[in-house]
Amino acid sequence: MTGGHYPVVIVGAGPVGLLLGNILGTYGIRCLILERKTNRSRASMAIGVMPPSLEILQKLGLADNLVSSGLRVERAIVHENQRRIGEVSFRPIAGEFPFILSIPQWRTIKVLRTNLQRFPHVSYLECMDVQGFKPGPNGSELKVLSPNGELLFQADYIAGCDGYRSTVRNQLGLAVNKKAYDCSFVMADFSDNTGFGSDAHLFFGPHGSVESFPLPGGLRRWICQSLDCDLEGDRHSTVEMLVQQRCGINLAGCRTSEYSAFSPHWMLCRNYYRGNIALCGDSAHVMSPIGGQGMNTGFADAELLGFIYHSIINQNAQAEPLFSLYNSVRKRAFRVAAKRAERGMWLGTRQGDLASQLRGWFIQTFLTRLRSARKQLAAYFAMQTIPYNHLGNVPNIQDRTSR
Numbered sequence: 001m002t003g004g005h006y007p008v009v010i011v012g013a014g015p016v017g018l019l020l021g022n023i024l025g026t027y028g029i030r031c032l033i034l035e036r037k038t039n040r041s042r043a044s045m046a047i048g049v050m051p052p053s054l055e056i057l058q059k060l061g062l063a064d065n066l067v068s069s070g071l072r073v074e075r076a077i078v079h080e081n082q083r084r085i086g087e088v089s090f091r092p093i094a095g096e097f098p099f100i101l102s103i104p105q106w107r108t109i110k111v112l113r114t115n116l117q118r119f120p121h122v123s124y125l126e127c128m129d130v131q132g133f134k135p136g137p138n139g140s141e142l143k144v145l146s147p148n149g150e151l152l153f154q155a156d157y158i159a160g161c162d163g164y165r166s167t168v169r170n171q172l173g174l175a176v177n178k179k180a181y182d183c184s185f186v187m188a189d190f191s192d193n194t195g196f197g198s199d200a201h202l203f204f205g206p207h208g209s210v211e212s213f214p215l216p217g218g219l220r221r222w223i224c225q226s227l228d229c230d231l232e233g234d235r236h237s238t239v240e241m242l243v244q245q246r247c248g249i250n251l252a253g254c255r256t257s258e259y260s261a262f263s264p265h266w267m268l269c270r271n272y273y274r275g276n277i278a279l280c281g282d283s284a285h286v287m288s289p290i291g292g293q294g295m296n297t298g299f300a301d302a303e304l305l306g307f308i309y310h311s312i313i314n315q316n317a318q319a320e321p322l323f324s325l326y327n328s329v330r331k332r333a334f335r336v337a338a339k340r341a342e343r344g345m346w347l348g349t350r351q352g353d354l355a356s357q358l359r360g361w362f363i364q365t366f367l368t369r370l371r372s373a374r375k376q377l378a379a380y381f382a383m384q385t386i387p388y389n390h391l392g393n394v395p396n397i398q399d400r401t402s403r
């Protein structure tokens with residue numbers, strides 16, 4: 001059965017696919033978003049929305065809504081071996097959003113999905129599992145498994161926003177480079193009994209790190225570096241025990257939710273497109289979640305890719321040079337962000353008394369003596385210094401897209 005023809009089909013309605021759908025909506029481009037799941041996951045996953053992403057969301061009129069549903073994190077306090085050694089304030093950074101917005105990923109998704117209703121030319125279908133595609137008479141033909149059997153859709157352009165295990169990437173046979181990091185983490189959200197307010201706290205120490213971020217609704221996320229011996233007991237009590245040992249904070253009696261364990265890895269697709277099919281977000285790249293940059297990097301991918309579809313479809317620009325630009329610009333942005341995540345994770349996970357003392361000295365010196373570096377450091381953590389972090393930072397983009 002045929003499902004129709006669309007200029008753009010977006011595979012996957014995670015945060016990145018939904019943002020791309022909204023961007024195409026504002027450009028007046030008819031498109032279809034296909035999502036395999038039906039259940040509304042409440043997984044927090046990404047909680048940090050960075051200032052460059054808020055600027056992208058503001059152009060869609062969505063930043064106010066998100067900011068009012070989230071929490072403004074204006075400061076990160078750093079501890080070594082349970083001693084406070086400094087802080088990074090985001091208040092002095094340039095722009096309209098001098099903070100990192102803490103908001104669970106499911107809420108970001110909900111805002112993006114709800115906003116699609118503004119665009120009658122954007123269709124969103126759930127329970128649609130894209131099985132593959134092949135070249136057809138009009139662009140590509142997508143084979144989709146729906147509850148009513150197999151459907152075929154035609155698309156001039158396909159955007160693979162289908163996450164790390166991307167069917168689109170696999171079907172295109174695009175090669176990836178991958179590596180795993182030799183550390184792992186356990187994470188859970190607890191009701192917040194700390195009195196830390198909206199501050200983030202980073203606890204480093206000889207026995208491993210703990211990161212603590214406020215969440216809306218009186219919750220706080222705890223992400224603890226885990227060693228094999230830590231993972232023997234009940235999952236939430238493991239987080240409780242590590243927080244008690246490394247931060248001296250007792251979480252007993254706090255409501256808990258959202259436990260997960262993860263071992264960070266890195267993945268970069270060697271080419272973000274082939275022909276008229278492009279990858280966007282986690283289908284193209286994955287970095288360590290430590291540092292909170294993965295979804296934000298995907299948002300900047302979506303902004304550029306949306307603009308490229310607009311240039312090709314609405315303004316008859318040539319596709320190939322623009323996809324090639326997308327490939328080089330977005331890969332460069334990913335590499336810089338992923339390197340930062342890697343460095344931060346490396347510094348935070350060194351163990352032992354000597355490593356702890358050296359790290360404490362290094363961070364304290366940096367944060368207290370080199371005051372001038374503080375603002376730059378805040379801009380660095382807020383992703384303001386990532387190259388091409390939004391469309392306005394892609395050099396000569398308007399010239400390149402005019403015919």
Ligand SMILES: Cc1cc2nc3c(=O)[nH]c(=O)nc-3n(C[C@H](O)[C@H](O)[C@H](O)COP(=O)(O)OP(=O)(O)OC[C@H]3O[C@@H](n4cnc5c(N)ncnc54)[C@H](O)[C@@H]3O)c2cc1C
Nearest residue numbers: 012014016036046047048130163281282292293294295296
């Ligand atoms: C613990 C953790 C914490 C994180 N914290 C942060 C953070 O603070 N900040 C940050 O920027 N990033 C963070 N990240 C990373 C962030 O969660 C991801 O980068 C983000 O989810 C990527 O979004 P996406 O839309 O590209 O992919 P996904 O979220 O994976 O969405 C892909 C979508 O495609 C659908 N799909 C897949 N295959 C098909 C198919 N064949 N047919 C139809 N639909 C399909 C899936 O069901 C899914 O809905 C974190 C990640 C983790 C694990």
